[in-house]
Amino acid sequence: MASPSDSSSPPPSPTPTLSEITSSTKDTSFAAAKEEEWCEAINSSDEKKDLSSSSLVSVSPSLVFDKLGSDSPVGIISEGSQDAALTFPEGGVRGWLVVAGAVHMTFAGFGFINSWGVFQAYYETGMLASSSSSSIAWIGSLQYCLIFFPSLVMGRLLDTGTFILPFSIAALTYVVATILIAECTKYYQFLLCQGLLLGLAAGVMFGPTFAVVSHWFRQRRALAVGAVVSGSSIGGTVFPIFLRKLIPLIGFKWTLRAAALLIAYCVGFACLTLRPRLKPVKVEGGLFNFAAFKRPAFSLYVVGCFLVMAGLYTPLSFLDVAGRRIGLGDFSSYLIAIANATSLAGRLVPGYLADKIGPVNLLIPFSLLSGILIFAWPFCVSKGSLVVFSALMGIGTGAFVSLYSPGVAQLGETHDIGRRMGTLTSILSFAALIGPPISGAILTRTESFLSVACFSGTIVIVGSSVMASAKWALFKSWKGRM
Structure with a gap:
């Protein structure tokens, strides 16, 4: 030939x-x-x-x-x-154990961090009442940023087969950081402990998790990843109720200690089961995969995901605050649990369908509809309407988290997936860092969720359009599985 x-x-x-x-x-x-x-x-x-x-x-x-x-x-x-054969187990005892370990990790990692809205409201009305909404939001944004940023390093360590040790150290650090939050009394202490230490430890664990799962699945990859991210939905449902119910009963300190015990079991299970399948490879280039940006489709996809991420998590950060402003009281904390619960459907159903029609083909319309939905947020001024908004918003955020990872996995070779995934998620970390604080500053300045919704909704819609252009750049057509 x-x-x-x-x-x-x-x-x-x-x-x-x-x-x-x-x-x-x-x-x-x-x-x-x-x-x-x-x-x-x-x-x-x-x-x-x-x-x-x-x-x-x-x-x-x-x-x-x-x-x-x-x-x-x-x-x-x-x-x-x-010379790595593209044959994948597509399951088996070992493959599904990897998925189970990844689910435990996302439950304790992303699930706990997705409960930030409860802490935002608790700090605003109690321990950090003298600080502005925007200042407090920086703690949560730092968490969201750092849960993505270490992927740049961890993706490379996965490709070279050396991620287990830092993963295990991060698991221990994550448990210790949760306990230390209970001892914080000042703003800078919360920023360093809950924002920096907890977020960084979660990021080191989160970085290689999805890429490891991709080693074991190809044809069923989106379904497997959807199952993994469902762990964060379950954790994001359990932890807000866990925190809200226990704080009045046993106090803030013992509630965080109890949470640390549950987290210790989850990350310990993940340490024992998460193992890569592919042999370590020597990848050319540095940590950041600049070569991937030579492909217009990949570059546009990264920009689109960045914009969507910057606006999509604003409602989750301020749902509790919005509920209290319209007089829902303690029920407002359940809005976050509702959003995280319905995100389970947004993670599993699109994950299943994506294996048939392509993850990006689903990610684009889901992100677009989420951006349009955000514009309805300021007009949800009753308990029922805010509950419906929270449920639909949860589906949208769940779909994004479930689909962006399989999407980038399709834009390159499997042996380099860790570094490519790390490149994307590290860039997304900056979107997570700036989104909620900007929204918090807008809210502090205008005292109106209408302005916040206009900002967040607009950038999510623009991001969806950029992702659509990435598909056009790849196929020169709106057709094609991507």
């Missing part, structure tokens, strides 16, 4: 052809037809390279699979010089 980049050049070293790969396929005419599609997929990629004896192709495996279709008889495709 001649090099697809130059049919007239001398043939390179013998390489496996598509016919050899599909030797079990008796219909040779079908295999020949697929071989032509194979060449077309390579020629259409911007990563064309000559075939060599050490690699079958150097184009994105995801792109080739999309070109050939998910029902292609191609069972093994080598990935660049790594």
Whole structure:
């Protein structure tokens, strides 16, 4: 088989052809037809390279699979010089144990941090009453930022097979930080302990979690990731009620200590079960995957996700505050639990459908509808309307968290998924950092949730449009599985 980049050049070293790969396929005419599609997929990629004896192709495996279709008889495709067969267990005892460990991690990590709205309201009316809403919001935003930022380093450590030790240290630090929050009395102490230490430890654990799951699943990857992120929905439902009910009964300090005990079990289970499948690889380049940005589709996708992230988490940060302003009292804390509970549907259902029609194909409309929904927030001035808004908003945020990770996994090779995922999530950390404080400053300045909604809703809609342009950049069409 001649090099697809130059049919007239001398043939390179013998390489496996598509016919050899599909030797079990008796219909040779079908295999020949697929071989032509194979060449077309390579020629259409911007990563064309000559075939060599050490690699079958150097184009994105995801792109080739999309070109050939998910029902292609191609069972093994080598990935660049790594020669890693694209065959995945798609489950099994070991694979689902990895998923279970990841669920425990997201329950204790993202689930607890998603309960920030309860702390925001509690601090505003009690321990930090002298601080502004915007100042207090910086504590929660720092958590959200740091839960994403360490992915830049942890993604690379996963690719090189050395993430277990820092993951375990972070798990211990996360438990200790939760206990230390109970001892804080001043704003800077909460900022350092709950914002910096807790957020950083959660980020070190969160960074490799989804990429490890991707080692075990391909065709069912979106479903597996949807199951993993459901852990944060369950945790985000349990912890707000847990905190609100126990603080009046046993006090703030013992409530945090009880939470630390539950968290210790969850992160311990994750440490024992989260293990990568692929062999460590030596990836060219530094921690930040600049080469990935040579692809317009990836660059636009990152920008779109950044904008959506900057606006999407504002309602979750201020739902409790909004409920108290319209006189809902203690019931307002349940709004966060409701949003996190319904996000379970937003994580699982789109995750299942994404395996059939593509994660980005679902992410775009879900994000767009969430942006439109945010504009209705200021007009929810009754208990019933705010409950409905919280439920629908939870579905939107759940869909985003569930789908952005499988989306970026499709835009490159599997052996480099940790570094590519780390690049995206580290960029998203800055969106999580600036979004709620900007909204808090707008709220402090205007005393109106209408202004906050206009800011958040607008950037989410713009971000959805940019993600749609990423699909156009890849396919030059609105059709195609992405």
